[in-house]
Amino acid sequence: MKIHFIGIGGIGVSALAQYYLAKGADVSGSDLISSEITEMLEKKGAKVFIGKHKAQNLAEGLDLVVYSPAVHEDNSEFEEARKRNIQLFSYPQALGKLTKNYFTVAVSGSHGKSTTSAMISLILIKAGLNPTVILGTKLKEFGNSNFRLGASKYLVIEADEYQASFLNYWPSIIVLTNIEEEHLDYFGSFENIFRAFRDYVNHLPESGTLVINYDDENARKVEEALTPRDLDIIPYYLKMEESFTLKEILKIPGKHNISNALGALMAARALGIADDVSLKALANYKGAWRRFQIYEINLGEKSFTLVSDYAHHPTEITATLSAAKEKWPEKEMWAVFQPHQYQRTYYLFDKLVETFSKAEAEKIIILPIYDVAGREEEEIKQKVDSLKLAKAIKERAEDKEIFCFANFWEAKRFIENNIKGGEVVVIMGAGDVYDLVKKFST
Secondary structure: OEEEEEOOOOHHHHHHHHHHHHOOOEEEEEEOOOOHHHHHHHHOOOEEEEOOOOHHHOOOOOOEEEEOOOOOOOOHHHHHHHHOOOEEEEHHHHHHHHHHHOEEEEEEOOOOHHHHHHHHHHHHHHOOOOOEEEEEEEEHHHOOEEEEOOOOOEEEEEOOOHHHHHHHOOOOEEEEOOOOOOOHHHHOOHHHHHHHHHHHHOOOOOOOEEEEEOOOHHHHHHHHHOOOOOOEEEEEOOOOHHHHHHHHHOOOOOHHHHHHHHHHHHHHHHOOOOHHHHHHHHHOOOOOOOOOEEEEEEOOOOEEEEEEEOOOOHHHHHHHHHHHHHHOOOOOEEEEEOOEOHHHHHHOHHHHHHHHHOOOOOEEEEOOOEOOOOOOOHHHHOOOOHHHHHHHHHHHOOOOEEEEOOOHHHHHHHHHHHOOOOOEEEEEOOOOOHHHHHHHHO
């Protein structure tokens, strides 16, 4: 089988590409820029084209072209595939076909998907269930990959709500972590977000299982809005007795991670896995790529703790900074934030301002907005920028020092020159801000 992936460097698309590589397919793909992920795919045998997408990147004899949701129909490779009548699937459509071939455990929600699905994966492995796993982050346990090929009927995936992608999936178990305003550039309103989640959960078959976070009001409301049928509903909440055990054993801090672990534990119970097996797996969980990754940075005569995190939504930012303060209560906290996407920054502007004005941080550095190719509107880009965000935070947070820099190098130089030693610097964002982390950590 010959498959080409448009946008092969994306975190989800790359996992699917690895699945087909592992199954012996001839895989090629394209992406605008080279990355750790595209380099990893090349090492695994994929032929990757870097730079502007071109029709000639599509080899002869292709059976299937899979494209990222960020790819538009006027993309030259998309047009070429259609011209040659090659079967075209979006990434969610292609993954959706796989979910029908497996007993699929899908983790959904505005936040916590990657951590919860990683935890579930490691529990299933510990229990000997040997799952195939497709994640939105990399795990050390998977050789720093976001994919694992199993040898059983079980598939664990993240079910993303972006562009209602999860409506393509047909899981047997859904873990629903929470529902918030997110991706408003697509959904337009919270009501549309809620309806999409409701319709997705209704994909569960008779006797399917819904593991649901009862601490989240909107998740509870989805349960109430479901089409009546025979479902196994398993709630979890932070006041459960199991929370105290998890707080003692988890290596990663924060109430949000206790909640994620509860969701994983309940999913494991639904599969008949004994708690002692699950708790051993959770106790050994060291975290995932860009999820509260801790580095100790030595600058010669002074040093500081750096935390790299994927947080890019106000709720995630609050959770990450609160977890850092919980872990290092006596240390001065710096927050370095790269806003992700102009549209998200525009729609969540007021919430971002409120979040940082109340944040557990004494110094806040705002970096340029990460421009997501194919997902930005020029009209929106004229209305919002990082400087406006920094100024609005400064007006609300007189007790904090607010800075805005034009690039990573300026931010790095500022941190190096102003760190006194012993601080915690939390670098957050869903874009390429990990390049700033690498400038310190390598």
